[in-house]
Structure formats: structure tokens, C-alpha cells
Amino acid sequence: MPSSKRPRLGYWALWIFSFLSYSWAFYIPGYSVTRYNDGEPIPLLVNKIFSDHTQLQYAYFDLPFVCPPSGKSHGGSPFGSGQSISLNLGEVLRGDRIMTSDFEVTMGKDVECAAVCTREVSRSDVKWARQLIRENYVIEWILDNLPGATSFVTVDKSRKYYASGFKLGSQDISPSTGRPRFFINNHFTIVIRWRSAPEGGKLIVGFEVYPKSISAENRKEDGCPAAIHKPQEGLGLFIPPNMAHLKEKYAGLSYIPEDDDEDDGATLKIPYTYSVYFREEPHIEWANRWDLYFTNQEEGSMTHWLAIINSLIISTVLGVTVFVIWSRTVQGDIKGEKKGEGLLDNLDVENDADMSSDDEGFEDTSGWKLLHGDVFRTPAYSGLLAPLVGSGMQLLFMTTGLLVLSCLGVLNPSFRGGFVSVGMGLFVFAGIFSGYFSGRLYKTFGGSSWRKNTLITALLFPGLAFCLVLILNLFVWAQASSTAIPFGTLVGILALWLLIQVPLVYLGSWSGFVRAKPWEHPLKTNAIARQVPPQPWYLQSPAGPLLTGSIPFAVLFIELLFVFKNLWQDKSGYYYVFGFLSAVSTVLVITVVEVTVIATYSRLCSENYHWWWTSFLTGGSSAFWIFAYCIWYYIFKLHVTGFVSTLLFFSYSFLACTVYFLLTGTIGFLAAYAFVRRVYSAIKVD
Structure with missing residues (x-):
């Protein structure tokens, strides 16, 4: 290689590797910095509960054992609690249901204890709460676009890291009966970490939530525990059985089940309280406040x-x-x-x-x-191969766009639901590429019914995906889960498909079939096909492609x-x-x-x-x-x-x-x- 080309190649190699190494940890944690002054209210939003043991999620306010929204406005906000926040398409598809809450948080103001409500729950509600705790469900709240986090420390105790969400409750084994006991977390200690902004005001760089289960006994008049910071007995999810009702229900039987969950009017009172503490954290820059969520991944x-x-x-x-x-x-x-x-x-x-x-x-x-x-020679079923290649080009454009935007930091955790929303937009827009490549390849194969080819290209893969999602949605709807896509969103997705993507596919197909020339081949095809000799086993069975x-x-x-x-x-x-x-x-x-x-x-x-x-x-x-x-x-x-x-x-x-x-x-x-x-x-x- 000439010596003059080596520096140029070295320069480009250095530039490429520098870009890759930069993008491996590069992200933009937000586009607008929110500064708060002392005494200024900070909205605390509630979202959903989710678990690693199941794919079903539930909106926080849909739970029958948590405090329902009172509808009152807090901190001068024009919206009362329970008001839904506008969500993008990606947030809806990922099961988010973000709403305003009754938790009052004011910048710089510590609150040792404040009561939210006392919720009475029935036996069936208690049973469901126990099931959710058994499946390790966690709660997600949001403050200043940061998810409420559970704080952990690495094994060598050298670093701290976050996991989004905090536990709904806990369980253990009763020492007396040997049966599992379940406790609901009904007190939340909220720790907000902040640092001063150079332009004035304070920036939030951390949002931690430490849940705790506290018994309903020994409480003050305002509903707060008498000794909130001392070890206390937890609030067990248990309603004593109504033996009189059970004996009447199971009259004549030798065995009476004590865990019958039929609602008989008995309830369990769950008081909910919270504390708020502000702590200065000068060592964390606002631009790096998401790093603690990633520390565990860097290992x-x-x-x-x-x-x-x-x-x-x-x-x-x-x-x-x-x-x-x-x-x-x-x-x-x-x-x-x-x-x-x-x-x-x-x-x-x-x-x-x-x-x-x-x-x-x-x-x-x-x-x-x-x-x-x-x-x-034109392959068999060329009318199917052309639409498949067109759909592949559409997906290739979408995937490339998502990876590029993600590496540049445009799609980042603070852009909640952005990956799905942008991906959907790129997929719909790429319909024009799908139609073009499908139409031109179809013309190269000698096809004539280009409108039929266009229809197959526009409906084949999107139709498969939409029908599959619709069928799955019926099962999720039956579970009353927030994972279910709302009917209005389904109609919107259908409109994107039929009213935007299909016309784009038609436009691209018209350009590829009518306006563009077919791809020319260097050799012409014989009129009579050549006989294919016997093939090795790996070329005449599906084993060949599978092995490769x-x-x-x-x-x-x-x-x-x-x-x-x-x-x-x-x-x-x-x-x-x-x-x-x-x-x-x-x-x-x-x-x-x-x-x-x-x-x-x-x-x-x-x-x-x-x-x-x-x-x-x-x-x-x-x-x-x-x-x-x-x-x-x-x-x-x-x-x-x-x-x-x-x-x-x-x-x-x-x-x-x-x-x-x-x-x-x-x-x-x-x-x-x-x-x-x-x-x-x-x-x-x-």
C-alpha cells in the first residue's frame, strides 16, 4: 500500500472507533432542564405496577387496595389528582398509564409524615394483593421525568446503583404456623436528591423511594404512626375467617376451609402515609443523573x-x-x-x-x-418473493434509523416510549421504499399485475402483525391489564396503516413499476429450462439453510x-x-x-x-x-x-x-x- 494512503486510512479508522466508543455510553437524559425554587411544588405522578414473573401490568389507580385519587388539585395545579397525562404511542403500547397523584412534594420542604387515606379492602381484594406480592410486583412513580428507584450497593460496596420501581409488599413464613404471610407496603419514604443550578434554582438529580409496611395500630389522630422511624410490626394482608358464616356455608361437611375468599362484608383497613426528605447531592451532574440506573449494566x-x-x-x-x-x-x-x-x-x-x-x-x-x-430464470412464486423483499427493505430502513438515533442519543430513557413511537413512524414512512423495491423487483420478474403486487406488499406483513396483536389484546383485555392496547389506540394504528402507509406503498410501487426500468441482467434466459442434476443432501433439504x-x-x-x-x-x-x-x-x-x-x-x-x-x-x-x-x-x-x-x-x-x-x-x-x-x-x- 502506498505510504500516502496509510495516514488517511488510519485517520478514518481512528474516527470510526472514536465514534463507536463514544456512542456505547452516550445518551441525552432530556432536552429541557427544569429548575425549581424553594417552596415550588413538584408534581409526583403515579404510573403502573409490573413484575419480572409476568407480562401483565396494571395501572396504579386500578388497584382496589391503594388510595383512589381524590380529584383535588395540589400546589396550584389546574388539574386534580387522577388526571391522565398525555402519552405518546410508545408509552401507551408499553402499558404506561401516567396520572397525577395526591402526594404533595414541595422543593426544599421536608415532611416527616403525611397521611393520604385509609382504604378499606374486601377479602377478594386482599387475595389479589397477596397474589401480586407473590409475583414480585413493583410500583413505578415518576418525578421530574425520573422513575422512583430502589437503591442498591454493589457487592464490593464501591458503587451505588438504581433499579426503577419499588416493591408493592413483602412476604415471609410465619414462625408459629409455617404458612406464608404477606405484608402490604403502606408508608413511603421519598428521598429527593438535588444540586444547585449555575443559573439559579435547584435541579433534581435523584428520586428514591423506600417503602415500608407499618401496622394500623398505635397511630396518631392524623393517621401517622407514633414512632415512624423505629422498627414496627408490618400490616399483614389477612382478614380473620368468619367461622359462623363458614359453618353455615359448609354445613354438613367434616372439613371447613378457613381460607375461603368469598366476600362476607368483612374488610381490612390500610392507612397510607408518606415522608419526604430533600438531600443535596453536589457530586452528580444533571446530565449524568441517569448513570445510576446503568451502573449495574456496565459490569x-x-x-x-x-x-x-x-x-x-x-x-x-x-x-x-x-x-x-x-x-x-x-x-x-x-x-x-x-x-x-x-x-x-x-x-x-x-x-x-x-x-x-x-x-x-x-x-x-x-x-x-x-x-x-x-x-x-424467474423463480417460482415470484409474486410472493417480491412483496417479502419489499417488506424487508421497509424493516431495514426502520431498524437502521432506530440504531442511528439511539447511538446519537436522540432515543434515550428520558424520552419515554420514544423507541416504539419513532420506530412506528419510521416503519410507516418506509412504506414508500417497500413499494418501490417490491414493484421494481416484480417488474424485473416479468409481472404485469402491479396493483395486486402493491396490495400484497401493503397488507402481508402489517396485516399479520396487526391481527396477532389484536388477538393477543383480547386475552389481555380479559385480565383487565394496562398492557392491553385501548380501543382508540387500535383504531389509530389501523388508520396509520390503511390511510398513510398503504398510500405510501402504492406511491412507491407506482414509481418502481411504472416509472423505473426493471433491473437488467447480463445474460438472457433460454427458452427451455436446463435439467438440474441430483443434488447433495444439504442442497435439497431444509437442512442446508438451517445449518448456514x-x-x-x-x-x-x-x-x-x-x-x-x-x-x-x-x-x-x-x-x-x-x-x-x-x-x-x-x-x-x-x-x-x-x-x-x-x-x-x-x-x-x-x-x-x-x-x-x-x-x-x-x-x-x-x-x-x-x-x-x-x-x-x-x-x-x-x-x-x-x-x-x-x-x-x-x-x-x-x-x-x-x-x-x-x-x-x-x-x-x-x-x-x-x-x-x-x-x-x-x-x-x-
Whole structure:
């Protein structure tokens, strides 16, 4: 390499690695800084409860055992408690139900104890509360766009970190009966950490909540405990059985169940109180206030690096293989086989329909050269392949946009629901690319019913996704969960699909089919198809694409562990290492291209010209391994309980694998198409 080019290459390499290392931990925690003065009210919003053991979430105010909103306004706010906050599409789809509350928080004013209400709950409500505590549900509140956090310390006690949310209650084993006891957390100690702003006022840099269960006994007139900071007996979720009612109900039976939960008028009173303390924290910058939510994730940075190294090793080995195929095999055949070149110069493809006599001249050449008259033959079911490739291009545009925006910090934890909202917008807008590539490929295949192709492209994948979500929503609706998508939101999504995306697909398809020319092929196709000789077992069964799909999966599976953990286990956590994910995704794309090129070349060398569908299936076949990984993860890592939660897990896993299949399948198809065109253009007939 000339010495003048080395500094330039070194400069670009340094710039790329600097950008990646910067994006691995770069995020923007918010776009507007809110400053508070002493005595200024700070709204405390309540959201939902969620658990790592189930996919069902519930709005906080839908719980029958918490204080309902009084409707009173606090701190001069024009809205009373229980007022819903406007949510974006992503927040609604992730199950958020954010509302104003009756908790009064004033900047700089400590409150040792304040009562909210005393809630009377029935036996059935107590039973449900115990079930939620058994499933480890946690509560999410929001203050200054920060989720209320439970504070933890690392094992070596060197660092502090947060986990979003705090426990609904606790359980233990009764020493006298040996049966489980359940306690509801009814007192909340709110700690707000602040620092002074250079421009004046105070900035909130931390929001911690420490819940506690305190018995309803020994309380003051205002409802607060007499000794709030001393160890006290917890408030047990237990209503003594009404033996008279049970004897009457189970008259004549030798056994009377004492845990009958039928409402008989008996109630349990749960007093709710809270404390507020402000503590100055000068060592935390406002721009870094989200760091404590990520400290625990940084411990896995070494694993992320191992994932990248593993990906690079696999991709490099495949890259060397592709280089050998191209530089020594393909180009060597073209340059070294003078006999074959001489025959190609005298071919008359238009007038010779069979060309069997000319093929005899290639008996001593590579098998792929014998397919010059059939390699671009229109594949079977081309009317389905074109829409699938179009949908894949749509998903590729959406995914690329999300990764770029995430690495730049535009999509960050403070932009609640932003990832889903922006992704939905990019997907709808990318309908024009879906229509264009589908229409132009359909025209290249010789299709004529472009409006039918447009309709299939616009309805196939979005229709599958919408119908699946609608069916799942019926199950979630039956559970009265906030995970259920409201009817109005479903109508809005349907309108986005039919009124915006479908016209964009039509516009793109019209441009690709009517205005653009079909992609030209370097060789013309024979009138009579060549007979394909017997193929090896790995080329005539689904085993071939499945085996090749294991290689891209090997690139991805380490990073998948982190993604799955944040999606299915640490719902309170925030995945933010998009720089690592982008790096692995880039290597994944390169690996898919390399694997597909190698598989396509092997098929052509076996004198098999049916490479169109195979390239698409080879590129997307690692989706099978990812779904198998989902099954393994469900069995050995998750602790999901309930039929609905299991159904949600596997249904959404299937939908995610379908997205991945279309995306990587399209990448593989385009790579094979470009490879075949480039190879056969070298023997193009003059």
C-alpha cells in the first residue's frame, strides 16, 4: 500500500472507533432542564405496577387496595389528582398509564409524615394483593421525568446503583404456623436528591423511594404512626375467617376451609402515609443523573466486548472464504478457461433455444458457467418473493434509523416510549421504499399485475402483525391489564396503516413499476429450462439453510442475552448500550452477506440455478435458531407464570423472529443477487 494512503486510512479508522466508543455510553437524559425554587411544588405522578414473573401490568389507580385519587388539585395545579397525562404511542403500547397523584412534594420542604387515606379492602381484594406480592410486583412513580428507584450497593460496596420501581409488599413464613404471610407496603419514604443550578434554582438529580409496611395500630389522630422511624410490626394482608358464616356455608361437611375468599362484608383497613426528605447531592451532574440506573449494566461491558470479538472472528473467517472464492476461483475460471470464453463469444442466445450443443464445450469448466442460460430464470412464486423483499427493505430502513438515533442519543430513557413511537413512524414512512423495491423487483420478474403486487406488499406483513396483536389484546383485555392496547389506540394504528402507509406503498410501487426500468441482467434466459442434476443432501433439504443460519446466530447470541434480559426480566432497567448493539448488528449484516454468497456459489457450482428463494431463506434462517433460543430462555431463565403471560412471550417472540427473518432474508437476497450479477457479467455475451 502506498505510504500516502496509510495516514488517511488510519485517520478514518481512528474516527470510526472514536465514534463507536463514544456512542456505547452516550445518551441525552432530556432536552429541557427544569429548575425549581424553594417552596415550588413538584408534581409526583403515579404510573403502573409490573413484575419480572409476568407480562401483565396494571395501572396504579386500578388497584382496589391503594388510595383512589381524590380529584383535588395540589400546589396550584389546574388539574386534580387522577388526571391522565398525555402519552405518546410508545408509552401507551408499553402499558404506561401516567396520572397525577395526591402526594404533595414541595422543593426544599421536608415532611416527616403525611397521611393520604385509609382504604378499606374486601377479602377478594386482599387475595389479589397477596397474589401480586407473590409475583414480585413493583410500583413505578415518576418525578421530574425520573422513575422512583430502589437503591442498591454493589457487592464490593464501591458503587451505588438504581433499579426503577419499588416493591408493592413483602412476604415471609410465619414462625408459629409455617404458612406464608404477606405484608402490604403502606408508608413511603421519598428521598429527593438535588444540586444547585449555575443559573439559579435547584435541579433534581435523584428520586428514591423506600417503602415500608407499618401496622394500623398505635397511630396518631392524623393517621401517622407514633414512632415512624423505629422498627414496627408490618400490616399483614389477612382478614380473620368468619367461622359462623363458614359453618353455615359448609354445613354438613367434616372439613371447613378457613381460607375461603368469598366476600362476607368483612374488610381490612390500610392507612397510607408518606415522608419526604430533600438531600443535596453536589457530586452528580444533571446530565449524568441517569448513570445510576446503568451502573449495574456496565459490569457486563467485558461480555459486550467478547461478543464483538466473537463476531469479528467469525466474520473474518467467512470474509477470507469469500475472497478466495472471488479472487482465485471465479476470476481464475474466467481468465483461465480460454476455451470457454471462445465459446461464449460465439453464443447466439436469442436464436438458440436449447443451447445443449454449446454447453458441451463447458464440460471442463466450473459448474456455475453451465448455468449462463438459466441463472436469471424467474423463480417460482415470484409474486410472493417480491412483496417479502419489499417488506424487508421497509424493516431495514426502520431498524437502521432506530440504531442511528439511539447511538446519537436522540432515543434515550428520558424520552419515554420514544423507541416504539419513532420506530412506528419510521416503519410507516418506509412504506414508500417497500413499494418501490417490491414493484421494481416484480417488474424485473416479468409481472404485469402491479396493483395486486402493491396490495400484497401493503397488507402481508402489517396485516399479520396487526391481527396477532389484536388477538393477543383480547386475552389481555380479559385480565383487565394496562398492557392491553385501548380501543382508540387500535383504531389509530389501523388508520396509520390503511390511510398513510398503504398510500405510501402504492406511491412507491407506482414509481418502481411504472416509472423505473426493471433491473437488467447480463445474460438472457433460454427458452427451455436446463435439467438440474441430483443434488447433495444439504442442497435439497431444509437442512442446508438451517445449518448456514447457525453461523449468523453465533455472531448474535451473546448480545441477545443482554437484550432478552432487558426485555423479559429487567423490565425496570433500561437498555442503553446501543453502540455495542450497532457494532454487533453491523458485523451480523456482513456475516449474513458472506454466508449467503458462499451458499449461493456452492449451489451454482452444483449446477442448480434455483438460488432466488434459497438466498432469501439462507439469509433469514438464523431466525429459526433465535426462536429456539427463545424457547431455551423461557425454560431455563424466565420464571413466567400464567397462560396469558406465556402466550404473550411466545407470540411476541414469534413476531420478533418474523421481523428478523424478513430483514436478514432481504439482506441475503440482495447480496446473492449482486454477487450473481457481478459473476455472470464477466462472461457477458457481446
